[in-house]
Amino acid sequence: MNLNKIGFKENRTIETIFTIKNKQDYLITPIGVWKEKSKLKSKIYSGNRLFEKIKEGDKVGINLTNDPEFFYKSIMDEEIKNNGYKIKQANIFIKAEVKKIEDYTDFIYVWMDTSNVQKKSIDPEGYCRARQSIIEALIHYTKLDIDLEHMKYIKHYMKIVEKVGSKWEKDLMSKILEEAKNKNQEIREK
Numbered sequence: 187m188n189l190n191k192i193g194f195k196e197n198r199t200i201e202t203i204f205t206i207k208n209k210q211d212y213l214i215t216p217i218g219v220w221k222e223k224s225k226l227k228s229k230i231y232s233g234n235r236l237f238e239k240i241k242e243g244d245k246v247g248i249n250l251t252n253d254p255e256f257f258y259k260s261i262m263d264e265e266i267k268n269n270g271y272k273i274k275q276a277n278i279f280i281k282a283e284v285k286k287i288e289d290y291t292d293f294i295y296v297w298m299d300t301s302n303v304q305k306k307s308i309d310p311e312g313y314c315r316a317r318q319s320i321i322e323a324l325i326h327y328t329k330l331d332i333d334l335e336h337m338k339y340i341k342h343y344m345k346i347v348e349k350v351g352s353k354w355e356k357d358l359m360s361k362i363l364e365e366a367k368n369k370n371q372e373i374r375e376k
């Protein structure tokens with residue numbers, strides 16, 4: 187499978203969901219991936235559970251989906267059905283192998299080779315800003331520990347979803363805002 191055809195044009199970052207084996211279970215984490223010199227590459231920050239685990243240089247499942255609910259569930263540690271490395275509902279599944287780690291202490295670059303790409307046939311869908319807004323809000327949620335200023339962006343994306351989203355998207359966004367307020371509170375109390 188040509189990686190270009192599934193969006194990996196050189197240096198273009200695709201938001202994916204990584205699965206990596208952790209004892210009997212799998213760590214399921216959203217991670218950005220791009221193609222560089224015909225390999226897939228990611229930047230993983232320390233503090234992320236994947237950081238130490240992936241340094242062991244193992245196999246990685248890279249799951250592609252446009253569904254913001256999966257990003258939500260993986261961030262909030264809610265159960266996601268997976269067949270091994272593959273998340274059942276992923277539209278595209280890539281089996282990859284870690285080839286090289288560049289360690290910069292606060293973050294690592296992970297270089298991966300792909301061995302298998304599976305693609306589901308899906309009907310094209312019109313563009314709605316709600317999906318992207320939810321994913322952006324989740325990214326800001328994961329950055330709250332670094333700076334509480336991120337709260338402001340979550341509220342901004344909430345407004346967009348309120349305007350253009352359907353009920354399930356509004357409900358999902360309300361849960362993110364709720365979780366963000368709790369996290370905000372916990373950080374302030376520390």
Ligand SMILES: Cc1cc2nc3c(=O)[nH]c(=O)nc-3n(C[C@H](O)[C@H](O)[C@H](O)COP(=O)(O)O)c2cc1C
Nearest residue numbers: 201215216217218229230231233234235324325328
């Ligand atoms: C869409 C999206 C993309 C993300 N991409 C990355 C990434 O490329 N690198 C990274 O270190 N963290 C990334 N994150 C943040 C991690 O997923 C987040 O720190 C992690 O889920 C926290 O989980 P932990 O409990 O394993 O630390 C991303 C989050 C989202 C929502």
